[in-house]
Amino acid sequence: MTIWAFTGSVVLAIAAYVILSGFLTTYRKYRGLRVITCPENLESSSVRVDALRAAQWAAVSGDTVLRLRSCSRWPEMAGCGQECLSQIMAAPEGCAVSAIVTSWYDGKVCVYCNQPIGPIVWHERPPAVRSAEGVTREWKDIPAEQLPAVFRTHQPVCFNCSLTEGFLRTHPDMVVSRGRTAETQHTLAPSSGVY
Ligand SMILES: [Zn+2]
Numbered sequence: 001m002t003i004w005a006f007t008g009s010v011v012l013a014i015a016a017y018v019i020l021s022g023f024l025t026t027y028r029k030y031r032g033l034r035v036i037t038c039p040e041n042l043e044s045s046s047v048r049v050d051a052l053r054a055a056q057w058a059a060v061s062g063d064t065v066l067r068l069r070s071c072s073r074w075p076e077m078a079g080c081g082q083e084c085l086s087q088i089m090a091a092p093e094g095c096a097v098s099a100i101v102t103s104w105y106d107g108k109v110c111v112y113c114n115q116p117i118g119p120i121v122w123h124e125r126p127p128a129v130r131s132a133e134g135v136t137r138e139w140k141d142i143p144a145e146q147l148p149a150v151f152r153t154h155q156p157v158c159f160n161c162s163l164t165e166g167f168l169r170t171h172p173d174m175v176v177s178r179g180r181t182a183e184t185q186h187t188l189a190p191s192s193g194v195y
Helices: 003-030 051-061 085-090 097-105 144-153 160-172 172-187
Strands: 033-037 042-049 068-071 128-130 137-139 156-159
Touching: 003 051, 033 085, 051 068, 068 085, 068 144, 085 137, 085 172, 097 144, 128 144, 128 160, 128 172, 156 160
Parallel strands: none
Antiparallel strands: 033 042, 042 068, 128 137, 128 156
């Protein structure tokens, strides 16, 4: 290999690295579900950016060009001007659903057992919320665009208590039997035995 061929290979490798790293950085930055305030009705909407297209643009031109891939207000508002993209450009991480959920649970304790919620285990042990009426549901069962409103009015529930509440909700007979057991125990006469 001549010096020129070697130099050419090095330059190509560097160029490929720069393009690939630009692609991956932009893709990671803009993938995933986000919650923004829709400029049209000033209410929360969940959107996804076309991260693949943004990454391709960034790799080729170095510029960030965003376009929505989906929105919870589509198809009714499919022809909108996508002005919400400025919110994503201003704070790409801040409006990500994962960041919103992490931020809300951070430092909170479970309303049932008073234990810290702790670091979130997203898929295996998702925490939950409890409404003012006492209904418990996992945060991931709530449409993302409703999360800001739900987090304003609900209380945090740890995964273990969420499991227990879900079990009791789907097995109301167990609630009755537990209540009866408690009643039975409550009506037992105090023992006079000495041990
Ligand atoms: Zn708990």
